[in-house]
Amino acid sequence: MTEKMLGVLGGMGPLASAQFMVRLTLLTPAERDQDHIPTVLWSDPRVPDRTAARLGTGEDPLPALLRGLRGLEAAGCGAIAIPCNTAHGWFAGMRAATRLPILHIVDAAAEDLHRQGVAPGPVGVMGTAATLAMGLYQEGLAGAGRDCLLPDAEVMARLVTPAIALVKANRVAEAYEPLAEAARSLVARGARAVVLGCTEIPLGITAGPALPFAVVDTIDALARAAIAWARG
Structure with missing residues (x-):
């Protein structure tokens, strides 16, 4: 059993972050509910398209990513996982904006x-x-x-x-x-x-x-x- 709360910055896309929750659960060595990791999923599909932004044809997603980080901080999370590879293009900006460790994919x-x-x-x-x-x-x-x-x-x-x-x-x-x-x-x-x-x-x-x-x-x-x- 762990007291650490994981924050999941998701919605990019929604199915991928839902699958992350499934796999997190199935891969955790557990005998009962209480053995699993307390987790808060912030699934916000409104985050602007990361590929379009990086290729110069879309809106910057960083403000929406930081909004999610603030929500996860407020929920008491101790670390952040982001089940979206392209979002890691804004890793430096996210890391600079939070005291929480971000697990790099x-x-x-x-x-x-x-x-x-x-x-x-x-x-x-x-x-x-x-x-x-x-x-x-x-x-x-x-x-x-x-x-x-x-x-x-x-x-x-x-x-x-x-x-x-x-x-x-x-x-x-x-x-x-x-x-x-x-x-x-x-x-x-x-x-x-x-x-x-x-x-x-x-x-x-x-x-x-x-x-x-x-x-x-x-x-x-x-x-x-x-x-x-x-x-x-």
């Missing part, structure tokens, strides 16, 4: 590569166009000695971006095949594993047969990081 993914014993070498990274353009994983995994292989522009336009949109439209099963094809293309180029670096992508990937290579589900990775924080 890229650090969680790096730890999950280690946990799975993925052999040294490059890893594939799938994500939104903004996440890849910001270099969140390229920079974050470089510290762990990992080079990143990214989908090319054709694969992003034909497979990854439309599949993310399908998940956001609640057409999850339809997203599986394009995402699986994109992941297979990265392994064919030499990736030792594929990081599902958008929290919509694991939802699509788990809607079909398991892939025959290692993947890092960033929803699960962040949930494991939250459990480690709560357990001290």
Whole structure:
């Protein structure tokens, strides 16, 4: 049992943050209700689109993100998890605005590569166009000695971006095949594993047969990081 309260800054998208809550619950070693982690989910789908903002075609989401942080602070949370990869492009601004530690999803993914014993070498990274353009994983995994292989522009336009949109439209099963094809293309180029670096992508990937290579589900990775924080 833990007395620590976790804050979840969610709604980006709503299904991804709901799945984070499911996985946090299922991954927590527990025998009874009281063994689980006290958690407050702030699910606000009104946060402006992160990809559009980062690519210069949409409204800045930082004010809405800070509003959520203030709400979680007021609720008595002791740390923040954000089950949206692209939102981590505003990590510095969020960190500067709160006294609470924020669990970084890229650090969680790096730890999950280690946990799975993925052999040294490059890893594939799938994500939104903004996440890849910001270099969140390229920079974050470089510290762990990992080079990143990214989908090319054709694969992003034909497979990854439309599949993310399908998940956001609640057409999850339809997203599986394009995402699986994109992941297979990265392994064919030499990736030792594929990081599902958008929290919509694991939802699509788990809607079909398991892939025959290692993947890092960033929803699960962040949930494991939250459990480690709560357990001290």
